[in-house]
Amino acid sequence: MADTNDLTDTTGNDGVSGVEIQLEGVTKRYPGSAEPAVKDFTMTIPAGKIVIFVGPSGCGKTTTMRMINRLIEPSSGRITIGGEDALKLDDVQLRRKIGYAIQQAGLFPHFTVAQNIGVVPGMLGWNKKRIADRVEELMDLVGLDPTQFRDRYPRQLSGGQQQRVGVARALAADPPVLLMDEPFGAVDPITRGNLQDELLRLQADLGKTIVFVTHDFDEAVKLGDRIAVLGDQSSIQQYDTPEAILANPANDMVAGFVGAGASLKQLTLLRVRDVDYPDIALTTQVGESPADLRTRMAEAGKTYALLVDGRRRPQRWIHVRSLPTATSLAGLGRPVGDTVSTQSTLQDALEAILAEGGHAVVTGTRGQYVGMIDITTVTDVLAQLREEHEAGADAS
Numbered sequence: 053m054a055d056t057n058d059l060t061d062t063t064g065n066d067g068v069s070g071v072e073i074q075l076e077g078v079t080k081r082y083p084g085s086a087e088p089a090v091k092d093f094t095m096t097i098p099a100g101k102i103v104i105f106v107g108p109s110g111c112g113k114t115t116t117m118r119m120i121n122r123l124i125e126p127s128s129g130r131i132t133i134g135g136e137d138a139l140k141l142d143d144v145q146l147r148r149k150i151g152y153a154i155q156q157a158g159l160f161p162h163f164t165v166a167q168n169i170g171v172v173p174g175m176l177g178w179n180k181k182r183i184a185d186r187v188e189e190l191m192d193l194v195g196l197d198p199t200q201f202r203d204r205y206p207r208q209l210s211g212g213q214q215q216r217v218g219v220a221r222a223l224a225a226d227p228p229v230l231l232m233d234e235p236f237g238a239v240d241p242i243t244r245g246n247l248q249d250e251l252l253r254l255q256a257d258l259g260k261t262i263v264f265v266t267h268d269f270d271e272a273v274k275l276g277d278r279i280a281v282l283g284d285q286s287s288i289q290q291y292d293t294p295e296a297i298l299a300n301p302a303n304d305m306v307a308g309f310v311g312a313g314a315s316l317k318q319l320t321l322l323r324v325r326d327v328d329y330p331d332i333a334l335t336t337q338v339g340e341s342p343a344d345l346r347t348r349m350a351e352a353g354k355t356y357a358l359l360v361d362g363r364r365r366p367q368r369w370i371h372v373r374s375l376p377t378a379t380s381l382a383g384l385g386r387p388v389g390d391t392v393s394t395q396s397t398l399q400d401a402l403e404a405i406l407a408e409g410g411h412a413v414v415t416g417t418r419g420q421y422v423g424m425i426d427i428t429t430v431t432d433v434l435a436q437l438r439e440e441h442e443a444g445a446d447a448s
């Protein structure tokens with residue numbers, strides 16, 4: 053992991069480097085269309101927060117977002133970024149202030165990873181050394197090893213790696229504002245979950261103002277400090293915290309978006325670190341003799357032991373039955389499947405628990421074993437949420 057101080061040093065206040073964005077009465081009429089695509093849109097996007105635009109296809113999310121960085125010129129209205137009139141900023145100022153990441157990363161296919169990340173710094177006239185240092189720092193930040201990936205072309209990367217490059221490129225000039233248009237829309241659900249976790253981790257350090265467009269309400273609940281549910285012509289149906297929207301949808305359209313299973317969705321608001329995950333697995337390392345392990349397992353009343361490596365990262369589940377005939381623990385047992393980290397949402401944990409047959413290994417920030425989570429932990433949380441909800445409904 054790179055030292056990210058360089059990115060946060062400029063913040064000055066509580067790690068928030070983002071600035072407030074205001075849109076006032078913003079309208080976009082495309083030539084030849086009878087009705088505006090965005091009509092009289094007014095919103096304040098607070099500094100340092102992630103605001104998510106969700107809404108049905110064609111409702112105007114992308115048009116609204118692109119007016120902020122003037123990829124689309126508003127027909128009327130006012131937009132300020134950190135108090136400055138966005139319509140008066142020139143191209144260079146806009147690029148310095150606003151990073152942009154899109155679905156399928158939108159990387160230039162004939163540029164290497166390093167060249168893609170260096171595009172905006174290059175336009176801003178940075179020298180080669182400064183660009184190279186910055187590229188390295190950003191690659192570390194988004195979890196790509198520079199020596200391995202710097203000189204690759206986008207087609208030589210997985211979808212998730214391409215999205216990481218896209219995020220690094222958007223962050224290149226350390227802009228206070230980041231616009232993200234379905235940036236994780238094209239990757240598989242597991243990679244998507246990882247990218248979401250990483251964005252939250254980055255944001256905890258960076259404190260940017262992020263406007264994020266998605267179709268996926270679960271993604272909105274997981275990532276948003278606030279969610280704007282948009283209807284036709286970008287009309288704001290509700291603009292509030294995920295908790296408030298889940299608990300009290302403002303109208304039928306929002307309720308439709310929240311959908312069935314609102315209490316299940318609340319699992320995306322809770323993380324494994326928020327619940328009790330007991331350290332109940334009996335761990336062993338490959339150097340222990342099968343006989344010693346068998347004795348310890350008998351004493352602890354365990355059928356399975358968890359084999360961990362030198363850094364205590366979970367490797368395999370060893371059944372007590374396999375021990376009497378074994379001469380060493382090497383190669384015994386079956387590989388540990390899906391694990392969850394303390395950062396994972398309870399919804400992701402639930403998927404891993406189901407895939408693993410009732411319980412899953414919890415790992416800490418360095419991938420080390422820290423405990424186990426099982427299905428009853430999750431059902432207890434659901435029961436508790438339901439009780440709280442019913443108590444709230446009785447009170448009102």
Ligand SMILES: Nc1ncnc2c1ncn2[C@@H]1O[C@H](COP(=O)(O)OP(=O)(O)OP(=O)(O)O)[C@@H](O)[C@H]1O
Pocket residue numbers: 082083085089107108109110111112113114115116267
């Ligand atoms: N260049 C354009 N010219 C004319 N109409 C356009 C143009 N771009 C978008 N529109 C229309 O404006 C409306 C809003 O489009 P926009 O792409 O902003 O919606 P969206 O909510 O982002 O949709 P999606 O979720 O499908 O990406 C749609 O009716 C669309 O057809």
